[in-house]
Amino acid sequence: MTIKISISSESEAILRRLAEQEQRSIEAMAAEIMERSLRTPSLDEILAPIRAEFEKSGMTDEQLSEALERAKHDQRSQRGMRRAS
DSSP states (O other), X not given: OOOOXXXXXXXXXXXXXXXXXXXXXXXXXHHHHHHHHHHSOXXXXXXXXXXXXXXXXXXXXXXXXXXXXXXXXHHHHHHHHXXXX
């Protein structure tokens, strides 16, 4: 399928740079980016199972926030211990 689209000059510059880096034509690079984008699931699709599990858990937003804070601090502590050894 062949299509004609208009893009901003900023996007064109990025596309030209990417195509040059990959040693590909601008058209081939644009097609690859579009194909990849269409096949990549959206953030909503990726997060849907996590959101469903959260809803099923009955956990409040505040409880989730506290659990994430604890996990973050645990990770930082473990990282600090590994650097010290």
